Amino acid sequence: xxxxxxxxxxxxxxxxxxxxxxxxxxxxxxxxxxxxxxxxxxxxxxxxxxxxxxxxxxxxxxxxxxxxxxxxxxxxxxxxxxxxxxxxxxxxxxxxxxxxxxxxxxxxxxxxxxxxxxxxxxxxxxxxxxxxxxxxxxxxxxxxxxxxxxxxxxxxxxxxxxxxxxxxxxxxxxxx
Amino acid sequence: xxxxxxxxxxxxxxxxxxxxxxxxxxxxxxxxxxxxxxxxxxxxxxxxxxxxxxxxxxxxxxxxxxxxxxxxxxxxxxxxxxxxxxxxxxxxxxxxxxxxxxxxxxxxxxxxxxxxxxxxxxxxxxxxxxxxxxxxxxxxxxxxxxxxxxxxxxxxxxxxxxxxxxxxxxxxxxxxxxxxxxxxxxxxxxxxxxxxxxxxxxxxxxxxxxxxxxxxxxxxxxxxxxxxxxxxxxxxxxxxxxxxxxxxxxxxxxxxxxxxxxxxxxxxxxxxxxxxxxxxxxxxxxxxxxxxxxxxxxxxxxxxxxxxxxxxxxxxxxxxxxxxxxxxxxxxxxxxxxxxxxxxxxxxxxxxxxxxxxxxxxxx
Numbered sequence: 052x053x054x055x056x057x058x059x060x061x062x063x064x065x066x067x068x069x070x071x072x073x074x075x076x077x078x079x080x081x082x083x084x085x086x087x088x089x090x091x092x093x094x095x096x097x098x099x100x101x102x103x104x105x106x107x108x109x110x111x112x113x114x115x116x117x118x119x120x121x122x123x124x125x126x127x128x129x130x131x132x133x134x135x136x137x138x139x140x141x142x143x144x145x146x147x148x149x150x151x152x153x154x155x156x157x158x159x160x161x162x163x164x165x166x167x168x169x170x171x172x173x174x175x176x177x178x179x180x181x182x183x184x185x186x187x188x189x190x191x192x193x194x195x196x197x198x199x200x201x202x203x204x205x206x207x208x209x210x211x212x213x214x215x216x217x218x219x220x221x222x223x224x225x226x227x
Numbered sequence: 228x229x230x231x232x233x234x235x236x237x238x239x240x241x242x243x244x245x246x247x248x249x250x251x252x253x254x255x256x257x258x259x260x261x262x263x264x265x266x267x268x269x270x271x272x273x274x275x276x277x278x279x280x281x282x283x284x285x286x287x288x289x290x291x292x293x294x295x296x297x298x299x300x301x302x303x304x305x306x307x308x309x310x311x312x313x314x315x316x317x318x319x320x321x322x323x324x325x326x327x328x329x330x331x332x333x334x335x336x337x338x339x340x341x342x343x344x345x346x347x348x349x350x351x352x353x354x355x356x357x358x359x360x361x362x363x364x365x366x367x368x369x370x371x372x373x374x375x376x377x378x379x380x381x382x383x384x385x386x387x388x389x390x391x392x393x394x395x396x397x398x399x400x401x402x403x404x405x406x407x408x409x410x411x412x413x414x415x416x417x418x419x420x421x422x423x424x425x426x427x428x429x430x431x432x433x434x435x436x437x438x439x440x441x442x443x444x445x446x447x448x449x450x451x452x453x454x455x456x457x458x459x460x461x462x463x464x465x466x467x468x469x470x471x472x473x474x475x476x477x478x479x480x481x482x483x484x485x486x487x488x489x490x491x492x493x494x495x496x497x498x499x500x501x502x503x504x505x506x507x508x509x510x511x512x513x514x515x516x517x518x519x520x521x522x523x524x525x526x527x528x529x530x531x532x533x534x535x536x537x538x539x540x541x542x543x544x545x546x547x548x549x550x551x552x553x554x555x556x557x558x559x560x561x562x563x564x565x566x567x568x569x570x571x572x573x574x575x576x577x578x579x580x581x582x583x584x585x586x587x588x589x590x591x
Contacts, residue, residue, distance in 0.1 A: 080241045105555060156244050163237035182234035183241060210230060219230045 067107050071100055074117050077184060078124050084164045084179045085128035092128070099123045118194040125176045125195065166216040167209075174209035177202055307331060309542060309587040310375070311572065312347055312354060313550075313559050316579040322359065323581065327375065327590060330541075332559070332572040336590075338377025344395035344444075344582070348402065351375070351588030355398055355405065358382055368392035369428060370405060375590060383428030391417055391431075397446040398425055406445040406454055409433065420445050420456060422476075434478040441469075443492050449500045452476060453517065455484075457505075463488045468508050473517050484519035493582065495539030495547075497564070504547055510534015512549060512562075526566035540564070542587035548572065550581045559583045 075096065082092035099120050103110050110116050167178045173195075180191045188206070192199045214220060228236070307330035314323030325345050328335045342356040358371035361382060369384040370393060383405070386393065396407035402425055409421040419436040423429060437458060445456040454476060459469025468488045474481040484503070490513075494505040500517065507513040507524065512535045515522040529535060529551060536557070538549040547564055550557040551571075557579050559572040573580055 076245060077242065080238075080245050083245060084238075084241060156240060159233070160237040160240045163233060164241070178234070182231075183238040185235060185238065213234070214230045217230065217233065219228070219233060 066111060067104060070103075070111075070116060074120060075100070078120055080183055081121060081179055082124050082128050084167060084183050085125065085175060087161075087165060087168055095124055095127045099127065115193070118190075121180070121194045122196065125179070163213075163217065166213050169216065170209050170212055173197075174205045174212070177205040178209045178213065181206055307541060307546060307561065308589070309585055310351070310590050311548065311559065311583050311585050312345060313573070313583040314342075314345065314581050315575075316581055325354075325356075325377070328559075328573060329590075330572075330585065332574065334590075335573065335575075336376070338373065340373055340377045346397060346584045347586040347588075348372070348398055349400050350402065351586035353379075355396065357394055358384070362392075368394055370396060370407065370423075375588075383423070383425070385427040385429030386423060386431045388431070391421075393421060393423065393428075395444055397444075399447050400449060400451045404451075406434075406447060408442045408445060408456075410441070418442060420454065420474075434476065435474060435481065444494065446494065446496060448473075448496050448517065449498055453480070455494055455496060455503055455517065457490065457492050457494060460487070465508050471503065471505055471515075473503075482519065484515055484517065485513075485522065491536065493537040493539075497540050498542060498544040502564075504538040504540065506534075506536045506538065510536065512538045512547065514564075525562065525564075527562050527569055529569075535560075537582045539584055541585050546585075548583045548585050550583065552579065555579065557581060 078099065079092055079096045082095045083089060086092050086095065102123065103116065103120055110119055113119055163182075164179075167175050167182075169175075170178060176195055177191055180186050180194060181188075186194070188199055188202050191197075191206075192202045195202070197205075309330045311328050311330055311332075312325065313328070314325050316323050322341045323343065323345075325338045325340045325342060326335055327338060338354075340354075340356060342359050345354050345356045347354060353372045353374055354377075356371050356373060358369050358380075360380075361371075361384075362368045367389055369382060369386070371380055371382045371384075373380050390411050392410050393407040394410065396405050398405050405423050405425045405428070407421050407423065409417060409419050411417040416438045417436075418438055418440055419433045420442055422432045422434055434454075440458050440460050443457045445454050447454060452475065453473050455471060455473050457469055457471055463469055465488065468491055470483050470487045471485045471490045471494055472481060472483050485505070485507075489507055491506040491508055494503050496503055496517075502514045503517055504512060504514050504525075510529070510533070512525040512527070513522060514525060525547070532553055533551050534553070535549045535551050538547050540547055541561070545563060546561045546568075548559060548561045551560040552558060556577055558574060559580050560569060561572055562569045572583075
């Protein structure tokens, strides 16, 4: 994956480059956690940053453009049948690319994220943001544009399901 | 180790591994390269744009003169009637929301439906959609129908195979079969074109296998005997482009009707079955006979910076309807099948409207 090629004259200012460099690894981690496939995750992240690049005049004015790109990636990652008319490229790569193995990641970690991916869509998104970047409830809610109470409910249900799947016992402590 | 400790450990390890790979370290240099290339490209693009515009104007004028004498040109059409179905792409959720409007673009109504694909049933009584709402772990993608007002979701999920997804497709003219693109997320060997019963989605039958290749948008010919579809393969340029094929319903007679790299997704049969309209990269509506002959671009000039996609036909064959825009926003337009009468149909600003389909039926 690399930074999207600049589409033409008068492109976004250098602050986009800083944004891309600062956020790309964390966003890739989010995409990988939710897809389990390095190649697919890279495609998703590149598409999301390309979208941000094209709309940087607007997105660059947001208080938290990093929340926008995480929301886009979270939504794209849980929808395996991502389909955009006129952009078959994404779909083509999803269907033809071989699954990428990331041998450096331990079996325990892979098992954890596999359990996250088996959760219902919203629970998986909330759990990924909560555990991957250690984000508090309020930030997860802002990224996913949900009420904090909704995030808490998804996280509560997701953690309980994860505890069962991973056989680590009941969860008693309340998240922030 | 409790759940939270294990989760945070898993998050830390993922960040460490993905953030420290060579590919991402090399990306910093790529950024500088792209920045430099962009600076140089600005000047080249400006000059190339002027030359391309001049050539385009000349080519369109010549083509229009030639096509004026085509014996197979479809005669002009009276004022459009019926109902248009189209999607509005939401980049934040990566889904299309679906709307209907009168054929002249008035009385836009939201269906309250989110789906990857949607198209009219042949008699206009209902709409075939991909049942995205039910798609998830343990629930493969299946088709469904809704009424023309978006209500009454009816899943067509009698095929129980959990490893096979059945995506976008089309209903046979007699309303008895649905042809669908099939694929498995576990591998590519099951890719192909499948047929199911339109009544319940059962009776699965694969009519052609395309392991390793993506299949998209199979569509019945108006007499139901043949199917047109889009496919691509590794190495085709430009990215996202592929070729259109036709084949018989029994899987025989496979025939490529465009060059590789000469077509983008979405194609539409003319109501008499004599033409197929599609998008040639980039943004050019092109017509071809189903046997691949007489391929030519529609002689119509679009406003600078705009391109066309998703062409389909009006029920009377007099018009081609399509989305016209840039890479961010688009509206629905129509043009006569001889290239005249370019007309904007929808006019909502700052939206990306796509994939229009036209039925002769009026809404109640």
